[in-house]
Amino acid sequence: MAQENDFHEFYQSTRHRVVTVLYALSGNMADAQDATQEAYARAWQRWSRVSSYADPEAWVRTVARRIQLNRWRKLRNGLAAYRRHGPPAAVDPPSENTTALVTALRQLPVDQREAIVLHHLADLPVAAVASQLGVPVNTVKTRLARGRRTLAQLVGEELTEENANA
Structure with missing residues (x-):
């Protein structure tokens, strides 16, 4: 003191x-x-x-x-x-597809968005996503399925059986 x-x-x-x-x-x-x-x-x-x-x-x-x-x-x-x-190279603006995807992702519930981003964008296997989020593997699979279905509706694409099981 x-x-x-x-x-x-x-x-x-x-x-x-x-x-x-x-x-x-x-x-x-x-x-x-x-x-x-x-x-x-x-x-x-x-x-x-x-x-x-x-x-x-x-x-x-x-x-x-x-x-x-x-x-x-x-x-x-x-x-x-x-x-x-010299100055850094100019960066192209995001494509329409990227903008549409980000807009759609923002509309998903957080748990589904986390699962989709970690699995599809960060290329983590389902088990690694489950570990990182601290949830069971089946929970991640459910979140992925629901998130893909909602994303397909949001971006106006038909969800095929192949995409749903990917």
Whole structure:
């Protein structure tokens, strides 16, 4: 409890200065606040050691500044990669069939939708679907049959005996 109080007092008495310094260095208040918050979280995790330093505030300031610099490096590297590779290729819009299927799936009860998606889209065998959903295999088979029947009605297709047993 004393350790928590010590950290709380340390935080209350130093946070404004640390944020101010980082803001002055970066010119971005949100970035300064984020880096400061992360640095204080790290200080809290190591408070038994950090509190014994001659200047714990300097440790927090240094860690926060490094966090800031690492974020800038990541942004700079991301920008360099973007320039090197160009923008990502345009993605075609979903087909009419995909849109119709997703619309129909949304209308199914959740248990049937889960069974159909895991079995048909994720290519899981019925036993694996049952295991993942925590239900018996026969329950999955029932959900699949009912879901297929409802999907067929929703997308306007005739459900053949072959599709029903697939």
